[in-house]
Amino acid sequence: MSAPQPQGGPVARVLGLLGRSRELTLVALMLVMGALVTLGAPQFISVSNLNQVTAMAAIIAIAAVGEALTVMTKNIDLSVESTIGLVAFLVGVILREHDLPVPAAWLVGVGVGLLLGIANGAVITIFRIPSIVVTLGTLSIFRGVVFILAGGKEVNLVDLPPGYADLATDSVLGVPVFVIVAVVIVAAVGLLLWKTKFGRQIYAVGSNEEAAAIMGIRSRTVTFTVFAMCGALGGVAGVMWGIYFGTIYATSASGLVLQIVAAVVVGGVTISGGAGTVVGAALGALFLALINNALLVLQLPQELLQAIYGAVILVAVSADALLSQRQRRLAAREARR
Amino acid sequence: MTTARLQLTGISKRFAATAALADVSLELLAGEIHALVGENGAGKSTLVKVIAGVHQPDAGEIRLDGELITVPNPAAARERGIAVVHQEPRLFPDLSVAENIFLIAPPTDRFHTISWGEMRRRAAELFEQLDVRIDVAAPVRGLSMADQQLIEIAKALAIEARVLILDEPTASLSSHEVERLFTIVRRTSERGVAVLFVSHRLDEVFELCDRATVFRDGRYVTTAPTSELTTASLVRFMVGREVSLFPKEATTVGAPILEVRNLSDASGFRDVSFTVRAGEILGLAGLVGAGRTEIARVLFGIEPRTAGEVLLDGRPVEFRSPSEALRAGVAYVPEDRHQDGLVLDFSITNNITLPILGRLFPRLFLRARTEVEVATQFSERLRVRMTGVDQAVKALSGGNQQKVVIAKWLAARPRVLILDEPTRGVDIGAKVEVHRIVSELAASGLAIIMISSDLPEVLAMSDRILVLHEGRISEEIPRADATEERVMFAATGQRVQAPAGTGASSVH
Incomplete structure (x- = not known):
């Protein structure tokens, strides 16, 4: 094994273990934070509160998985929040105005998400325009389509089939359905990255595109596919967003991309590409959702929430950076021996 | 006898385990054009970087007009009047010509803000002195390499340089542009500037320079007036060392695998033809910029060709991407392993x-x-x-x-393996191992093309050597006839006066 075993006492050993994996750091932070918040506000740990938190976290996590794929290839998809908004609204309109079975409407929603992703990927790879520019444009275009579709009106919960919004809090064997969907998606995409050629190619393109090309990898095909996947996953998140809120406005999910990108980065996917996991991105989403909720249940002054939220993100990422630097120093010392 | 404008004594510089410069000396006189010549890796670039303040010498002293100086960084070099013009001009493409010239110390008005009119006027004045017409308000982007080099020279004049170093300035210029550059360099030296001209091209050394200093393997060999040198004696100073460490195993050379006919690309090489057979190592020698890497990139499908054809096992092929080349059995080990x-x-x-x-x-x-x-x-x-x-x-x-x-x-x-500088930057032990591996690969029936600037390596490993000069094949030398002098002659574009003992030149 190349990774040395952490040296020293139990504390050092635990820190060493955490430093090697962003995922473990996040889990540890969430446990510590959960315990502290429960002391101050016991309702934090209640089933109904945790169901609320995890349902929202599941939606963000699914979008973050797609976003993580683009970031791993040294790209970014800023338009994903508009995809979520557009799909959520479209599914609502379909259910309100057409006599389509609910699953069919969902399928249309995911399909539209896929098409939007394909549009992003096509423009980026055919015209070779940086993805940040392309998706900044489609962020507005997709949102513009929602406004046209809405024509000044929103989709109301009462227009939808009875009990539609309850799906968000339904559970199977005590596990919320949304969480099951998110876990299945994270597992599937995680397996793709870990165990398939395509997954390896994603990391190679993000790490060194020139070298990847010389090794016979079609980096543009990889980039295109990643954006298509990000769109489809945005579609899934959009469908779930619609179920969660029931009432959908033309501006729904505006600004959500910041949370999605934050989840990806907090989850340990490096913004310069080539490294990270989707498990990390999903845990990042859960972490952010928990912080959001903790700030609410602790009943801190409203005007402080935004600033504290940002500060907690920075503290978490800095702590992880410190731990992994320490880990690298240990490893280097080990290698010199 | 005047004091030297720039006097370097006993300069040494090590990088990790390798000595890039060992106790070298160099003397530049005011108003002289002095050539610094040597093979790739002789230490020329390192010395230039020491003078320019990019590297700090481990030992030795630098005197400017007799005064002992240190050059801790490039800004210090500039302040002392040492200007360097690199092979690839380092200008800011989006800024105007005038801004590039006065980037560090722009002329200011009484409010201490940049005086644009004054800047343009002074820039135009500099180009007038050089007798060059150029729009100083235009952005640098889009100007030719030659014009960009003239801007670098104008920059040197703007700081009233006492020493001007030209590092391989002609590598990417046409012959007409070279003539113009030489005129300007002569004019500059007549103003009392000491010019150091670093070049591979021996004909240019003789045409332009008063004296020449030769380096080899990081060591000083000699300094002599060019009038007392001949091309032959200069080449001997450059390469005169023990040959060969790594003989290739004898192999039976099989059928032709890769045939290249009249191949050209957009700018790097023209009308190149050769054949590589199974079990054979074809050495591609030549100076940096002669078009060797460009040939490899075209063969591997990274860059497109503009003319000619390539046959693999007798069938014409045209790879549009590395993945196509790989599938057909062509592999490429690029020069920059970190990058590519x-x-x-x-x-x-x-x-x-x-x-x-x-x-x-x-x-x-x-x-x-x-x-x-x-x-x-x-x-x-x-x-x-x-x-x-x-x-x-x-x-x-x-x-x-x-x-x-x-x-x-x-x-x-693969069936064809293209190696681009396979041992650059590796230590001697690893080098021997790489040679052993390459030799074994050829013995197992691969057709190998080996690009190398390391002459002993080329001579020891190649069954045949193809020498390129400025994008064309200047000579094809069979293993038995290959000597360092002969390869170096061909690489510098000299015609061979067949040395005694070897046969007539054999261009196939």
């Missing part, structure tokens, strides 16, 4: 299997065990020194990284 050859974040295993994942795993999922087996097999065959195949390649030494790159292509089972 490896995914540094990946483990040894993941690097080796990356190009062949499709073949190893025709179905959906990868199997870690198979990958490790393949990686272990090839890294052991190449004797990669590692803690294990799961080690990250960025933790390996240069020589071992290069072995991983070669292992990767061996695993892909």
Whole structure:
């Protein structure tokens, strides 16, 4: 094994273990934070509160998985929040105005998400325009389509089939359905990255595109596919967003991309590409959702929430950076021996 | 006898284990044009960087007009009136010509803000002195390499340089542009500037320079007036050293694998033809910029060709991407292994299997065990020194990284292997091993093209040597007739006056 075993006492050993994996750091932070918040506000740990938190976290996590794929290839998809908004609204309109079975409407929603992703990927790879520019444009275009579709009106919960919004809090064997969907998606995409050629190619393109090309990898095909996947996953998140809120406005999910990108980065996917996991991105989403909720249940002054939220993100990422630097120093010392 | 304008004495510079410069000296007189010549790796560039303040010498002293100085950084060099013009001009393409010239110290008005009119006027004045017409308000982007070099020279004049260093300035210029450059360099030296002209091109040395200093392997060889030198004596000073460490194994050369006919690309090379056979190592020699790497990039499908044809096993092929070339059995070990050859974040295993994942795993999922087996097999065959195949390649030494790159292509089972500077930057032990591996590969029936600037390497390893000069094949030398002098002559574009003992020149 190349990774040395952490040296020293139990504390050092635990820190060493955490430093090697962003995922473990996040889990540890969430446990510590959960315990502290429960002391101050016991309702934090209640089933109904945790169901609320995890349902929202599941939606963000699914979008973050797609976003993580683009970031791993040294790209970014800023338009994903508009995809979520557009799909959520479209599914609502379909259910309100057409006599389509609910699953069919969902399928249309995911399909539209896929098409939007394909549009992003096509423009980026055919015209070779940086993805940040392309998706900044489609962020507005997709949102513009929602406004046209809405024509000044929103989709109301009462227009939808009875009990539609309850799906968000339904559970199977005590596990919320949304969480099951998110876990299945994270597992599937995680397996793709870990165990398939395509997954390896994603990391190679993000790490060194020139070298990847010389090794016979079609980096543009990889980039295109990643954006298509990000769109489809945005579609899934959009469908779930619609179920969660029931009432959908033309501006729904505006600004959500910041949370999605934050989840990806907090989850340990490096913004310069080539490294990270989707498990990390999903845990990042859960972490952010928990912080959001903790700030609410602790009943801190409203005007402080935004600033504290940002500060907690920075503290978490800095702590992880410190731990992994320490880990690298240990490893280097080990290698010199 | 005047004092030297710039006097370097006993300069030494080491990088890790290699001595780039060992106790070298150089003297530049005011108003003289002085050539610094030597093979690739002789230490010319390192010396230029020491003078320019990019590198600090480990030992030795620098005197400017008799005064002992240190040059801690490039800004200090500029302040002392030392200007360097690099082979590739280093200008800011989006800024105007005038802004580039006065970037560090722009003329200001009484409010201490930049005086644009004054800046343009003074820039125009400089070009008038050089007798060059150029729009000083236009952005640099889009100007020719030659014009950009003149801007660098104008920059030198703007700081009233006492020493002007030209580092391979003619490498990318046409002959007409070279003439114009020489006129301007002469005019500059007549103003009392000491000019150091670093070049590979011996004809230019004789045309332009008053004296020449020769370096070899980081050491000072000699200094002499060019009038007392001949091309032959200069070449002998440049290459005169023991030859050969790594003889290639004798192999039976088989059928032609790769045939190249009248191949040209957009700018790097023209009308190149050659054949490589199974079991053969074809050496591609020539100076940096002669078009060797460009040929490799076209053969591997990275760059398009503009004319000619390529035959693989007798069938015409045209690769539009590296993946097509790989599938047809052509592999390329690029010159810059950090940039192009490896995914540094990946483990040894993941690097080796990356190009062949499709073949190893025709179905959906990868199997870690198979990958490790393949990686272990090839890294052991190449004797990669590692803690294990799961080690990250960025933790390996240069020589071992290069072995991983070669292992990767061996695993892909190519028929044609193109090696671009396979031993640059690796230590001598790893070098010998790489040579042993390349030799074994040829013996196993691969057709190998080896690009190298290392003359002893080319001579020892190649069955035939193709020498390029300015994008054309200047000579094809069979192994038996190859000498360092002969390769160097051809590489510098000199026609061969067949030395006694060898036959007539054999251009096929």
